[in-house]
Amino acid sequence: MWGLPDNAAAHGAEIDFVMLLFHILMLILFIGWGIFFLVALVRFKKTSHPKADYHGIRSHFSSAVEIAVAIIEIILLAAFSIPFWAKQVNAFPNRKDALEVRVIAEQFAWNIHYPGPDGIFGKTDIQLIDKQSNPLGIDQSDPHAKDDFVTINQLHLPIGRPVIIYLSSKDVMHCFSLPIMRVKQDIIPGMSIPVWFVPTKIGNSEIGCAQLCGLGHYRMKGFLTIHTQEEYDKWLAEQSSQSESSGEDSFWN
């Protein structure tokens, strides 16, 4: 729709709708002002109106316009923006119904930490970090860590199920951007910030970094794949068995 990226998230239509409302409001105001402006310039140029009028306009139409703008802003704020934030950004689906994933950003890659079939993330420790074999410092002595696996720049999710992504960073600020999911969230070192959404379309798209994070910022790109539930289960099984056998990822090698 009018140049926006495709929408593949359950909450996306609402954002796009408000975006549309805003641009209609802007267009109406701009055209209204523009017509007034051009009429005034033509009608009151020196040659057609040699003597200026000290008092000028005496209607209160403009105050009415100002009040109307204020009311529309209040409506957009109170009816759309605040409720949206409350239900989509501030409130989260029940963790039992949702899929949970951690995304750990670093210059210039996305480490994606899946908890594996047990659904519990294994412990991590920065002292265990090894750029080659253990980019997140997962503590293999933790029983929950056994089935965990890490992909790099590859985020796979099933369609139709809420996913909660916990965002954190190893080094500097990044910004997790999924244009087609209408998701964008700054990643602040020292914090873990969750976002959630429900994918509604199968297919491939990209993860972008939207916060300047250094010289490789422009190529800090990841891939997002939305599967059907069966495909996803298959992919999950493959990944967890691989991780138990090797514990390594081929990306860095």
Next chain:
Amino acid sequence: MSSEHSQGHDEHHQLSWWRTYVFATDHKMIGLQYGITALFFLLFGFCLMMLMRWQLAYPGQPLPVIGKWLGSANMPDGVMLPEFYNQLGAMHGTIMVFMGIVPLAVGAFGNYIVPLQIGAADMAFPRINMVSYWAFFVGGVVMLTSFFIPGGAASSGWTSYTPLADIATTGQTFWIIGMVCLITSSLLGAVNFITTIIQLRTKGMTFMRLPFFVWAQFVTAFLLLLAFPPLEAAAILQLMDRIAHTSFFLPSGLVVSGQPLEISGGGSVLLWQHLFWFLAHPEVYVLILPAMGVIAEILANNTRRPLSGYKSLVYSVLFIGFMSFIVWAHHMYLTGMGTTISAFFQATTMIISIPSVIILTVFFLSLWGGSIRFTIPMLFALAFLPMFGIGGLTGLPLGLNITDIPLHDTYYVIAHFHYIVAPGTIFALFAGIYFWFPKITGRRMNDVLGHIHFWPSLICMNLIFMPMFIQGLAGVSRRLYDGGAEYAHAQGTLHLNVLISWSAWILAIFQLPFIFNLIWSLFKGPKSNDNPWESTTLEWATPTPPPHGNFVKIPEVFRGPYEYSLPGAKTDFAPQCQQIVT
């Protein structure tokens, strides 16, 4: 005072060349120093951006001729490195904001015009004024020098977000030191403006008779005075993080390229953002209010009628001044903010948009019933209105967090604020230069060259920034070295980069008539009388150019600033200092 300064001097009291032109204390000379330096920096910042535009239009292709001059550390074989692109971006922003627009709008126009418009002989503290200019100059030199040190200039954006800025190359240290100088300069200037406007208004110049330009400068000075200290403090803290290994902005547990950082940790990344935006939001009003002041003067003068709502303007600008201190976190919606806090900042942001709408409405309404003269200053002032309108309107979807999610950090933001500062503020400042040039130099600028400057600039500005809205809606991020070529969702709008870049370069070409006009008119322009635009405010009641001490006789003020076309008067303007209207 005029007897003390301008008459009956023997040779010994003549100010030396150094005191007149270099370490000057006269507000007009300082204003000119500011103006020339700032115009130079604006041009320089523009050149940085033109280089970036090459890389955005033709990513990875060697830049002919110029590319080689810029050195193999920046552009090996003429191909720009990402490091260099990031330096250009950060320095373009910093230079344009802190070394171009603010010094031109406040340092130059404020210094030159405010004392004249309030009927004062000089600023309240002439020596502080001098120090303020030289602090700015030193800050500028530090910033420029940073391009030549190993690792180059600052490259973490004009926002210098930590931790990136904390671990960046030495250029960032130069940026901080430069900023401390620039901030000091602005603080000294702000104190001076506030004192001058409160204390040195001439007899009869009540607050409600101040030209709107003076009001705008007054509020601007308060913004600078109150908003800059937090950033100055923050800059010093960042300096400490960088050189003394403190951790004000560094949390524990950072691992950079696989190596844990040797820091104590425990700091807060968001603290920097709060301190930065606590300055930087008021700062955007610092960039726009003086421009609105210039526009008000020129509109009243060229419509030959009073502004439709002087009081609304004054109350709006005061209200903006207060509100601008409680909207800063609208730049931080996506940092993980809860509903309550973000509701607060959205509400304040929507509230602050109302006085801006009122100001714009007053300007539009003032045209109605006028007898409009399309002089060159007026053309720029008229163009300001719809351009500022676009910039202001597109701020609304950025101000509500629901629509900020897709738009944040995209080219939509770039387009939004450039509509405000480029065809907005810069056009207002051009208008001001064309308007006050005859008073400053005693000569008039050429109209034909003015038209050749104005029309292509207006077209190019729109060809540059309008397509950026489209790119932004398509989700293309800003600050990308390849303009988004890496991303699939950007592909549909990449071709616009070529149009944008060519428009930017053509825009540069059409600044040449302006530069030529400035220099040529200075020497060869037709002589102007004291009040060529038949204006009402006090600066036009001085000799031309105004001498040291400004007024031959200190004027007294009898009426408001914009008494044009008073019913019953013979001429269509009633100067503020003229007791009886003839």
